[in-house]
Amino acid sequence: MMAWWPVTESSPIGVDVGSRAIKAVQLAPPSGGAAPAVAAAAVIPRRRFEGMIDDDEARRLRDVLDRRGFRCGDVVIAVPHEHLMSDLLELPPRESGAPIRQIAAMELARTNRCDPNSFELALWDVPGAGKSGTPSPAMAAACPHEQAEELLDRFASVGLRIRAIDVASCALARAAACMLDADGPTAMLDIGATGANFVLVLDGLVVYQRRLADVGLGRLHGALQEQFGLDDELIGHLLTGEDDGAPEDGATTGAGAAPADNAISAYIEGLCEEVRASLSYAEHL
Incomplete structure (x- = not known):
């Protein structure tokens, strides 16, 4: 998961490669205690629907960023939904000394029928869940190395440096931080062209997400x-x-x-x- 950026700088450029459009946004440094404001934003229709961003689209994105006043070339990109592997796992308690990350990787690989060494894994505990000595629920999210490296190369070829590859639902939770329920979970819905993402957030962390493929x-x-x-x-x-x-x-x-x-x-x-x-x-x- 992407950490927040230094408050004295503009944020990295957040990029979401959707099935019908590529979206980009950058936040200005907060001023006077106010929430960060949008410094620049762009929506670029895709000439072909779905699939990995190609060289021509990467060049178009770079050119639009230059024209729209985006600062620096550092990009944080959301894992496209078709390449995201995620699940809510029951893992051994942290105090057990068990290799938690290895167990999570094996379980995610089993459910997605792939090699546990073929993807990059993010793992975080579900807030308030699990007691000492009992299984500990945790959210796991991963992106295959092959697709991640393709994204890195594609952006680098046009002079854009990917600082991080993020989970879209986690970025959504951060963007909506000021609207989250402080006393319980908050449900959010991100509706796109080919589907929608249902996200449940508790204490600022994503604790459940589900792809709704038939309601795009x-x-x-x-x-x-x-x-x-x-x-x-x-x-x-x-x-x-x-x-x-x-x-x-x-x-x-x-x-x-x-x-x-x-x-x-x-x-x-x-x-x-x-x-x-x-x-x-x-x-x-």
Whole structure:
């Protein structure tokens, strides 16, 4: 997990390579006790959906960072969800003297059917769980060396240095630190084009995460295009409610809007069902 940066400097550039877009953000140093503010941000649509970032996309990212006022070339990149291995493990108590990291690596390798030496592992205890002498729940997250090295090489080839490879859910928990419940767990939902990530945070640490693969916005976007012949601009208006994207002919009002609204409502209900299932499972952890 990525540590916080020195408060006298701009943060490293956080980069998330999504299936439809590459997002980048950098925070300015906090001033006067206030929370850090966004210094620069960019969203770069991908010319091909999903997959590892290629040389052309890396060059486009570098050029956008230069034009948008990002400072320095140090990058912290989130592990793409398709390469992230994570699980909540029951491990021997810390005081047992057992090789905790080796046991965690073996268990993660077993469930993902890979070599335990083929990935980089992050491991942290679940706050408040486990008593002395009993199994200790811990979160494990890993990225295969092959994909990590490919990311390092791809960014280095365009002059961008990856300072760290982070877990997206941990970055999300840090970004939302001021909104977390101090007295209990906080559930968060990160919705992308090909799926959503359900994250449960306790005492600032991720204690559970689940990939919801069937509720990505891309599925809803495709349904609205196929069933109702809506273009990207109109779909954007329907999903965000922003007036800037609304067509001037009033196409989003009246009877024609009702079927699209029904499709959006059905999508939201399906998303809520997945969230309820995740919350129910998390209650029994």
